[in-house]
Amino acid sequence: MTQQSLYEQVLDYANRANPYPLYAQLRRKPITRQTDGSYVVSTYREIVSLLHDPRIGSDFRKRFVRELAPAGFPTNQEPASENQAQEAEVPVPNQGSETEVIPSFIGLDPPEHDRLRRQATWPFGPPHKPGRVTDMEPQLIRLANRQIDTMKGKASIDIVEDFAYPIPVKMISELLGIPSEDQPHLHSLSEAIIEGIDLDPQESQEERKRRQEQSGQTFKKLEQYMEALIERHRKQPGSDLLSGLIIDHGPDGAMAPADIVSTASLLLIAGHETTVNLITNGMLTLLRHPEVLERLRREPNLVIRLVEELLRYEPPVQILPNRVALTDINIAGTTIQKGSPVILLLASGSRDPTRFHDPDKFDPDRRDNMHLGFGSGIHYCYGAPLARLETQIALTEIIRRLENPRLVHDPPPYRQSSTLRGPRHLIVEIDGVRD
Amino acid sequence: MLRIVVDLNRCESYAQCVFAAPSVFWIKDGESLEYDYVPDDSLRVQVERAAAACPVQAISICWLDEQLGQQRGNHNEQ
Numbered sequence: 015m016t017q018q019s020l021y022e023q024v025l026d027y028a029n030r031a032n033p034y035p036l037y038a039q040l041r042r043k044p045i046t047r048q049t050d051g052s053y054v055v056s057t058y059r060e061i062v063s064l065l066h067d068p069r070i071g072s073d074f075r076k077r078f079v080r081e082l083a084p085a086g087f088p089t090n091q092e093p094a095s096e097n098q099a100q101e102a103e104v105p106v107p108n109q110g111s112e113t114e115v116i117p118s119f120i121g122l123d124p125p126e127h128d129r130l131r132r133q134a135t136w137p138f139g140p141p142h143k144p145g146r147v148t149d150m151e152p153q154l155i156r157l158a159n160r161q162i163d164t165m166k167g168k169a170s171i172d173i174v175e176d177f178a179y180p181i182p183v184k185m186i187s188e189l190l191g192i193p194s195e196d197q198p199h200l201h202s203l204s205e206a207i208i209e210g211i212d213l214d215p216q217e218s219q220e221e222r223k224r225r226q227e228q229s230g231q232t233f234k235k236l237e238q239y240m241e242a243l244i245e246r247h248r249k250q251p252g253s254d255l256l257s258g259l260i261i262d263h264g265p266d267g268a269m270a271p272a273d274i275v276s277t278a279s280l281l282l283i284a285g286h287e288t289t290v291n292l293i294t295n296g297m298l299t300l301l302r303h304p305e306v307l308e309r310l311r312r313e314p315n316l317v318i319r320l321v322e323e324l325l326r327y328e329p330p331v332q333i334l335p336n337r338v339a340l341t342d343i344n345i346a347g348t349t350i351q352k353g354s355p356v357i358l359l360l361a362s363g364s365r366d367p368t369r370f371h372d373p374d375k376f377d378p379d380r381r382d383n384m385h386l387g388f389g390s391g392i393h394y395c396y397g398a399p400l401a402r403l404e405t406q407i408a409l410t411e412i413i414r415r416l417e418n419p420r421l422v423h424d425p426p427p428y429r430q431s432s433t434l435r436g437p438r439h440l441i442v443e444i445d446g447v448r449d
Numbered sequence: 450m451l452r453i454v455v456d457l458n459r460c461e462s463y464a465q466c467v468f469a470a471p472s473v474f475w476i477k478d479g480e481s482l483e484y485d486y487v488p489d490d491s492l493r494v495q496v497e498r499a500a501a502a503c504p505v506q507a508i509s510i511c512w513l514d515e516q517l518g519q520q521r522g523n524h525n526e527q
Contacts, residue, residue, distance in 0.1 A: 140464050141479060144471035315494060318501045384506055394504060399468035402502055
């Protein structure tokens, strides 16, 4: 086997528990071209610059590969000099079902992105529903405490299964108006979809294609579920977000039915696979910093800054792997070629010592903390307000109520994904549960 | 007493503050941010959440003691 590049080592499961030393090595060069033609960006300044650059797109259908075109092959290349005439830009062939689905706004560029995002925000936040997230606070506090109540009488608990997973999943289900009896089914669909889109450098092209095919089929199942759910909400609308998408239109008019399906599917998956890791990473980090844990118990409002520091120090979304260069881009002494995939290592940018003082220190008092935990620019995390509130409340309540929590395995076992990174289980021993 | 200052030159209308403290911050005409610079003290936690959530760190909070008429030591700049 040939030697792995630094980025391939990041993807390698063996390095899942601590990718940060690899990011530090990658940052010696802001941008590195991979053998497959993609570009990996590791430094804060370059990541932020590209996140705000209209020459970078999120619509992966705009990828090209540069290869020699067969004679007579029609090319879409702009007029080029004579010696380049043989080189053509060939669209990447449709890779199975994944690209057959209509992209949601996360995978679109302006102007379609902007309109869909405004339409999706209309029933979720300002200007039309500014109180949607804060109104969920009492329910979130009840939910967190109900989960903690189930730990009474136990000597050890799993933070993931008993706490960090059920909270965001129940909240996103309520937000979308999904009946509770459907939730286990959606849990397994979401997990299968995420496994399918995971990056694994060691598998063959055929394996990857087969896995993407399977993931695409699962995504179709999720879409079929959503179509039926939307029909039910259309007939009997409630006060939930999905009903809002269907019946409550802003200045941009009604969202097309296919877009409602893809938007609801995106929100469901994001609600299942991200905040769970922020809450779990938070608990793990607190158990590794007992003095901070003790301080949080005494000063509950510390949680506000602490969650921002977590988003910098152990972010649940480590990598944005799906950007594409819409034209040749010169940056940091490198030319990113048009059509190339661009991979942004957000978690590396947030540990860049040229931007953050003592970046490998977990410091909840950090002042200058413009982290990349939710990205930046037009694709800034749609669910950020909910993720913040969920994590603030979850960590405050669990730290307040658990007596003498102790980490059993360090590092804990991790989920497969390098992109959406977090522990699979986090076993904690406790002496009891306070009221 | 709670006082808020927003650097509107930095504000990029991410609206994270509006989500976090909707009775203190609001968006006018779909674009520009407006806010109550003397919110009620009962909104303190919401205001702190709003300031921490700002992606461009444009929100400053300070505490004023009216009787002394001067800024107290716990000036809480973001």
